[in-house]
Amino acid sequence: MSIFNLIRLALLALQRNKLRAFLTMLGIIIGVAAVIAMVAIGQGSKESIQSQLGNMGSNMITIMPASNVAGGARLEGSSVQTLTVADVDALKKRATLLSAVSPVSSSRGQAISGALNWPTQLQGGNTDYFDIRKLTLQDGILYSESDVASAAKVCLLGKTVVDNLFPSGENPVGKVIRFNKIPLQVIGTLAPKGVSSFGQDQDDIIVAPYTTIQKRVLATTYLQNILASAVSEDASDAAVDQITSVLRETHRLRATDENNFQVRTMAELIKTLSSTSSLLTILLTAIAGISLVIGGIGIMNIMYVSVTERTREIGLRMSIGARGIDILLQFLVEAIIISITGGLIGVVLGITASEVITLTLGWPTLVSRSSIILSFMVCALTGVFFGYYPAQKASRLDPIEALRYE
């Protein structure tokens, strides 16, 4: 029998038991839809974490002073002053995998404008700082190289600071505010970035040249940390090695000495957070996969019933010339049609469910092509696997007994 006839035959058989065929399909439909929707949720959350972190600068590398030993006591990292502008210059010159390097100086304090005040963070670097932190200008101008060189008393305000110091909506650009006792002229405002994935308000910040903070606020020559950008996210790990070797040299550390600085990349953080959501995806998919298997068992069950029910038909077909393989294919094609049709409906339902979840619950979802292809293949395979045994049973019937079956 040709494949076209086999398909036609199977469709006719299914048509005779529409409701039963649909109920059998339902297991597969739910299974496939669940796999697709679950993977979409998992992928969606992974994607959103990555894009949030990317927003913070996914290539960003932070170099911090590490704990140091002074008189036998290990000191806390932040109290140690090991990073200098010389380190920044060395990195700029020798670390080829870095696209930008900026010294960072920061201080917490009270920002004051007229009668209003607001506790906030004053932070700054050189002109690369904006690039590395992915900060963009909303209004006004950024500070220049010469501002950095001259430790100019200029600053840019984040949105939260603007809202608290200038609540009436007037333009802060050109105004003079004070940070603690130092007057700073506002030359620009920053575009809002929102709350970071760690719950930190990224707009609660005042940015000024690091020289200004070092000399006029903190009166120190050391740096809190150094920010750098790797040329790409993939190059992050290699860049870390480069930074380490450069800094060990400039710090004149011997081979046996511990690093007196530490290097952290955003990529590490992304990996950690992504692995959580990957685990979630695997879990959800496994649960959905189980429902697909149950759907397959449903097919097997119904095919067995169908074989028993149609024993006389099988006997007749054999008596008029059907070979075992013809009968086998007839039932197998029927099972495959059930599973593939169920799979197609499941794919559509899964995509729709993902959309609905995004719309109603606001969860980010991402329907990946691979999950569609995979679940579809799995359900076609389910049809073959679970349809084979009933079909084989049918094909091995003795025509004499089958013809007389009541």
Added chain:
Amino acid sequence: MTKKILEIDNIKREFRMGTEIVRALKGINFTVTAGEFVTIMGSSGSGKTTLLNILGCLDKPTSGTYILDGTNVGNQSRNDLARVRNLKIGFVFQAYNLLPRTSALENVELPLFYNKAIGTQERREKAIKALEAVKLAERLDHTPSQLSGGQQQRVAIARALVNEPVMILADEATGNLDTRTSYEIMALMQELNQQGKTIVFVTHEPDIASFSSRTIMLRDGRVQKDYFNENVRSAKEALAALPVTDDY
């Protein structure tokens, strides 16, 4: 000399039931030539069902040879036997065995699906021709439930005819029908026989056997009698002779 369709030589069939061996057929011999209308008769337990299964290539004899239209069936594989059934034998069953909820035309087309040499167009034409031969041309789209018993059996006969087999093998084909309809079916069988079809008809009704040209009587797994009918009754005349009033 006319062509031999069936050559049965010392066929034996034994079944093993636990430790006992049941001898259903104990050595059967006969030959059927083309154009004969043979009835095989016998009471239950005479081995006629076993013989029918062997003649229909559904079962193989334990020993002896069975040559159907020049083919030795004894040494064929399961798949080869399916092919022999498809091409050389047309079955007609007592219970019609039509596919439910399937039109008469599709039921008749069924054997042709298993014949690779025949395409869609030819299949349809042949099926229509076979249904015309059993005078059901106007009921192509009717499903079995919409047909009477006699009509269903005629569809089954059309299905047996459609692949142009060398032999029609009927198993109690009138067993489920009333006298009038039985005669109608026998009239159709006689007509097909006159057109040259070889028919082997298994029955236990002597009445039905009187319409055939030859009767083989089985008893206890052996041929008891094998005789040619001198006065073959015409089913058509018998049908005309039936009192009309009996037919509600």
